[in-house]
Amino acid sequence: MDSPESKVWNGLFWVIQLFVCINAVAKSFLQESRGRMLYFYSITSPANFVLAKLLFNSLLMLAMSLLSLLLFSLFLGNPMQKAGQFIGLVLLGGWSLSLVFTFLAAIAAKAQQNAAIMAVLGFPIIIPQLLLLMKLSNAAFAPLLTISITTVLLLIALDIMVILLAVILFPFLWKD
Amino acid sequence: MTEAKNYMYKSWWKITAVLLLIYTFTAGLLLKVPELAPLQETIRNLYFHVCMWFAMMILFTISVVNAVRYLRNLDIKYDIYARQFAIMGIVFGLLGYITGAIWASYTWADPNTPVGDSFSSIARDPKLIGAAIALLVYFAYLILRDSVQDMDKKARISSVYNIFAYTMLFPAIWILPRILPSLHPGNEGNPALDVKNDISGNMRMVFYPAVIGWTLLGVWITTLKIRISLLKEKKLTP
Numbered sequence: 054m055d056s057p058e059s060k061v062w063n064g065l066f067w068v069i070q071l072f073v074c075i076n077a078v079a080k081s082f083l084q085e086s087r088g089r090m091l092y093f094y095s096i097t098s099p100a101n102f103v104l105a106k107l108l109f110n111s112l113l114m115l116a117m118s119l120l121s122l123l124l125f126s127l128f129l130g131n132p133m134q135k136a137g138q139f140i141g142l143v144l145l146g147g148w149s150l151s152l153v154f155t156f157l158a159a160i161a162a163k164a165q166q167n168a169a170i171m172a173v174l175g176f177p178i179i180i181p182q183l184l185l186l187m188k189l190s191n192a193a194f195a196p197l198l199t200i201s202i203t204t205v206l207l208l209i210a211l212d213i214m215v216i217l218l219a220v221i222l223f224p225f226l227w228k229d
Numbered sequence: 230m231t232e233a234k235n236y237m238y239k240s241w242w243k244i245t246a247v248l249l250l251i252y253t254f255t256a257g258l259l260l261k262v263p264e265l266a267p268l269q270e271t272i273r274n275l276y277f278h279v280c281m282w283f284a285m286m287i288l289f290t291i292s293v294v295n296a297v298r299y300l301r302n303l304d305i306k307y308d309i310y311a312r313q314f315a316i317m318g319i320v321f322g323l324l325g326y327i328t329g330a331i332w333a334s335y336t337w338a339d340p341n342t343p344v345g346d347s348f349s350s351i352a353r354d355p356k357l358i359g360a361a362i363a364l365l366v367y368f369a370y371l372i373l374r375d376s377v378q379d380m381d382k383k384a385r386i387s388s389v390y391n392i393f394a395y396t397m398l399f400p401a402i403w404i405l406p407r408i409l410p411s412l413h414p415g416n417e418g419n420p421a422l423d424v425k426n427d428i429s430g431n432m433r434m435v436f437y438p439a440v441i442g443w444t445l446l447g448v449w450i451t452t453l454k455i456r457i458s459l460l461k462e463k464k465l466t467p
């Protein structure tokens with residue numbers, strides 16, 4: 054089978070990343086038992102708890118991103134022109150996805166819902182970041198285009214904002 | 230807040246809304262407008278289409294402010310406010326889409342083919358996607374609300390989502406469309422707020438009153454809905 058052209062490769066890659074993230078991160082809150090939440094409640098503050106969750110999910114998602122990048126280049130060919138920059142973007146994207154979905158998983162878990170509602174809540178919020186990431190990574194496939202630093206900074210600023218919002222808003226979800 | 234002091238029950242701003250809208254409809258359709266080749270008389274749609282989006286943003290902002298107030302006071306009243314303002318924002322967003330579609334069918338659509346054929350190329354515009362994201366976020370907000378049974382929990386969770394979603398909306402509708410290429414005007418500067426070189430002074434005379442008028446109309450409808458919800462609430466908990 055021929056390997057797909059770079060645009061298709063790029064699109065497929067980010068869609069797969071999105072679903073990997075939803076399934077990987079959903080586990081973090083939705084699988085906690087009530088007893089264990091009570092235990093966490095007694096030993097730590099909500100801000101520490103949510104920061105720990107964000108950190109763990111970020112690391113998990115970074116590992117998953119690298120894994121799926123490896124599998125993609127094994128099975129679908131390797132159209133990357135600037136491999137180093139693209140790997141950087143993949144890590145940044147994985148991080149952004151994991152942060153947003155960690156917080157949404159917290160909301161979904163509080164609403165006692167399954168992972169489906171997390172996807173419903175998350176899709177509209179994540180689309181802007183995905184559009185930016187796809188635009189950036191298209192540049193990594195074309196030798197003549199350069200990756201715009203301001204867009205990368207914008208993504209990083211968004212990530213920092215998500216962390217701040219999580220720290221501010223999580224205490225309201227936490228108390229029951 | 231006692232009834233006498235609450236702005237909801239005053240009538241002066243409702244009269245202002247009606248007067249401003251009458252002015253919008255008469256002056257908007259009669260006053261002279263600049264003649265621009267691709268727009269011609271459709272430029273008058275500015276008083277309706279752009280105002281819908283302004284009103285939507287203002288209503289969503291009021292909604293998120295009430296969500297913050299709910300989290301600070303834990304008074305269920307503010308949650309009702311936030312919900313109703315979000316619903317009215319969605320209504321104005323849909324109206325903005327409809328007026329935009331009418332406008333686009335005269336300006337963007339290829340005149341040599343049926344209007345429907347241009348749909349796929351128009352609908353791909355980043356600004357349209359951004360607006361769709363804004364509406365989807367608030368649809369998700371309503372779904373989330375209805376999926377929780379307990380009143381206080383529902384209010385708290387949906388307020389948290391409201392604040393989170395609103396802040397994530399900024400890139401979707403204010404930053405992102407300026408980075409991606411778009412057919413829609415308003416890529417540089419602050420569209421419609423730039424006093425020097427945006428819309429002509431003549432049109433501004435109608436445009437700003439129109440924005441205020443439409444927004445007040447939205448607030449008016451919302452307050453009526455809020456009053457109904459508050460009465461229902463009172464009946465439930467005597």
